[in-house]
Amino acid sequence: MTKRETSIQTRMQIMAAAFTIVHKNGFRATGVNEILEGTGLTKGAFYHYFKSKNDLIHAIVDEILIQMIDDLWLGPLSGADDPITRFQEVFRTTKVDRESVLYGCPLNNLAVEMAPVDEEFRRRVEKAYQHWSGGYADILRQGQKRGTVRTDIDADQAGAFIVAAFGGCRARAKNAGDPEELFRCHRQLDRYLETLRPAPDR
Amino acid sequence: MTKRETSIQTRMQIMAAAFTIVHKNGFRATGVNEILEGTGLTKGAFYHYFKSKNDLIHAIVDEILIQMIDDLWLGPLSGADDPITRFQEVFRTTKVDRESVLYGCPLNNLAVEMAPVDEEFRRRVEKAYQHWSGGYADILRQGQKRGTVRTDIDADQAGAFIVAAFGGCRARAKNAGDPEELFRCHRQLDRYLETLRPAPDR
Amino acid sequence: MTKRETSIQTRMQIMAAAFTIVHKNGFRATGVNEILEGTGLTKGAFYHYFKSKNDLIHAIVDEILIQMIDDLWLGPLSGADDPITRFQEVFRTTKVDRESVLYGCPLNNLAVEMAPVDEEFRRRVEKAYQHWSGGYADILRQGQKRGTVRTDIDADQAGAFIVAAFGGCRARAKNAGDPEELFRCHRQLDRYLETLRPAPDR
Amino acid sequence: MTKRETSIQTRMQIMAAAFTIVHKNGFRATGVNEILEGTGLTKGAFYHYFKSKNDLIHAIVDEILIQMIDDLWLGPLSGADDPITRFQEVFRTTKVDRESVLYGCPLNNLAVEMAPVDEEFRRRVEKAYQHWSGGYADILRQGQKRGTVRTDIDADQAGAFIVAAFGGCRARAKNAGDPEELFRCHRQLDRYLETLRPAPDR
DNA sequence: ACGCCCGGGACGCCCCGTTGGT
């Protein structure tokens, strides 16, 4: 394996380790040393790849979170004929492992902790949020064309709400310390989703 | 004014100052000195009233947040004949000032930041959450008795979802830095609430 | 001894310890820990009294160096009938102990190390320099009135040169690591001083 | 251009860049990265040519400073029939550009900052100092032979003083941030130099 | 030989929540 490749991998390794711990404990509660501990690397490596701890998180938002949104939440819905039903399925069978459910939505966590403190964070997180809810909006619009989604609703607002409510539900489950809480919450979200379906007949 | 009274007042003064700053910046980003700055008091006073910074927040959750939940969110709904409509009104006309809307829901903020780090926090916040969603559940149950709320829904789960979605919406608006985002979100929450009404009849 | 008094003493203790080490090794080569080591105090105490390491040195310049200039260099000359001779005596019999001679002139050291890097330093050091050379100028002017100093020389420039040359001599002795170098240097400075005397007669 | 030649050039490039920054900011305030920045080279190159940052400065003292002393300060005086007058001219018309005057004498800077901290530095700087003041002494001795310099003065001590006072003057001007201060200082040094001339007549 | 990239750690300054003595 070439040197360049291991280098990229080292960088990723740091980002992955950081993501996990920050997801769990939050940004400020996570020390750089703590991040490094698991990797066997040292400060030298860290500050070789990232200008600062903040910079690391910026990279995580841009490179990891966006990716996760695509893979976990947008991907499974793409091309769905009936997005509403697919939404409900996805939320019911999300692949997120039981443990990490309890750490809340990573994006939501960052927004809540950092938005008022660091403008740069806020901007990046905002971009990710818009990517996410914008993705949902597009999917809903496709449904509208196919007749599986009501046409008298604002797809953008619906997409935004789904994301927001989803974040709220995960936050709630996080504090409850109970994954079931999340699924109970989702069942209510299902009710909301139902309202997006076209009127049954008539 | 007796000495005892000023004492109680000093304690409250600290809690109020802390609440404001912590609501804005979060727990870890708020220093004890920062809290004290505005009050003219010193560390000595602080540690006279509170064992630790954590202890202060515990008190804030127990004494201030619970109170706010009662005053702002449960009170306006008590005795409502048609809770659903009242919910929608409350969310539309919330008295929270525009600025503090952007700091997010204080309870949600604490949950997200502290739940995984400090078990004692989590427990207190959980109690507050249950007080809140439990209050909503009671109100919904009363509606069920009066026929203004469907009887085939689980009032507890509905109450919990309303609280969770509300927190999610505020978090979203917080990161957007735009109060309008909150109101857009609420309009979607209205749709959910509609699903709790009894079927029109037929 | 009252609390206030010990407090002032603690502060002074830190400053004294810092002065010694910084005089010897320079500002940047001196760590805060190193300063504290000798005192038995800890970081907490340090940052209670000084906002930063820079702030400490600022205080040292303002409070210790100015004092030393008065005591060691201006005081012995005050009221001298024949300043030139007194200058020569003072430089010959300076009370500075042999060891600290080799660390150079503290003011000169700071000027050389910090002037280009920290403007605030420069300003404070400049004030001290002017206090010093200004003091010499005053003394020379008194001599001019009494007829023991030529009247056709600029007292300010002469004062400034004495200070500058003195600093240069100490710097030179410092690098030589030999106190004798300083005294050899002073003997040449004596020649300069002689030129400030009124022309013998005629 | 042969490979060997570019190699030597690269080495020089590093030394030149380092000299400029170190002259300005001092040794400890100058980082290796900072030195390299302007050159387009990287650490690898640096440590290929120099064992350490200290080693680099050693080389600078030996190769650059000695050269500068010869070119700027000894050369213009060599073979002078009347060294005293020549001295005065040289100090009045020094070629050092106005900006770098304000950084002080490079040799003096190093002496003041590093002498007590690094013995190896001290030794090298000492050698340079002796080269310089020794050169002056030789020139004065030649004057003595020619009758343009008093014979009852110690040429070594006089040479040393000139160098020391010169350093002191530059240091003073450096902290004043004013080149004029240097020239005012030089005018006083002129007075000293006059005392080295043979008694006028008799 | 020359030069670069990656990585290593030690240490720097500073800040923080906290405890005693008064």
Next chain:
DNA sequence: ACCAACGGGGCGTCCCGGGCGT
């Protein structure tokens, strides 16, 4: 109710080696 002192980290920087490529 306060001021003084504590000491443990926090992040970031710095100087420096080794392995790879040219």
